[in-house]
């Protein structure tokens with residue numbers, strides 16, 4: 089059944105991606121919050137994805153970033169013991185909206201399937217490159233049908249690391265000091281504008297780690313499964329369990345690299 093779910097998720101992600109490509113030069117951005125943008129393309133992509141997923145599985149839950157009250161619904165449904173057995177699709181119809189608006193060719197559609205707090209299926213589709221990253225719980229991760237594996241990097245000074253800030257980060261915030269400490273220790277840092285693709289790039293061995301001081305469940309539901317299934321290691325930012333309701337995390341290709349990054353963060357005041 090998980091294979092059927094992942095195939096349906098891929099169809100939905102491709103449908104969303106096609107809409108993003110078609111609308112790219114014809115949309116205006118509006119602001120949802122400070123440096124937090126949305127376009128008609130985000131909404132149209134989400135509608136197409138929702139129609140496909142719920143058309144096929146009408147009794148499943150659906151939480152999309154652009155749904156009214158999405159965060160409250162997610163937290164309620166993930167924490168509600170009466171609803172713990174039902175399936176929930178967790179969808180970002182356009183991850184990398186700022187890139188999209190600026191014409192930067194680095195954005196994607198992200199679709200995860202969760203049940204009882206466990207991620208079962210993940211698909212991240214990049215409509216610009218055409219790359220489709222997929223994973224099924226316990227079944228490994230793949231890119232366009234080829235198995236994915238993390239890099240095996242164990243040293244911070246050899247690591248290419250992604251770092252995520254909240255859009256409203258202030259000078260003097262702890263994340264700024266963490267960012268500088270990691271930048272100083274690692275080979276180089278990247279801030280590419282798509283949390284879902286960051287995770288997939290670690291899964292593909294292109295980057296080695298990602299420290300995310302700010303993310304939402306729909307940014308990472310699919311990517312967290314993909315990176316784990318590719319052999320990566322992901323925890324909360326304090327080293328505790330990775331929690332979809334509070335997805336501030338450290339992801340690394342190896343536990344050793346993860347431990348080094350955790351130790352660097354612990355030293356920052």
Ligand code: IPD
Pocket residue numbers: 125180182183184185186252253254255280281282283284302303304307
């Ligand atoms: C954003 C991107 C970005 C991350 C932000 C997200 P959006 O998602 O994933 O890389 O740093 O935290 O909100 O708004 O483009 O869907």
Ligand code: CA
Pocket residue numbers: 180182183184283306307
């Ligand atoms: Ca996002």
Ligand code: CA
Pocket residue numbers: 130153180181182183184185
């Ligand atoms: Ca989004």
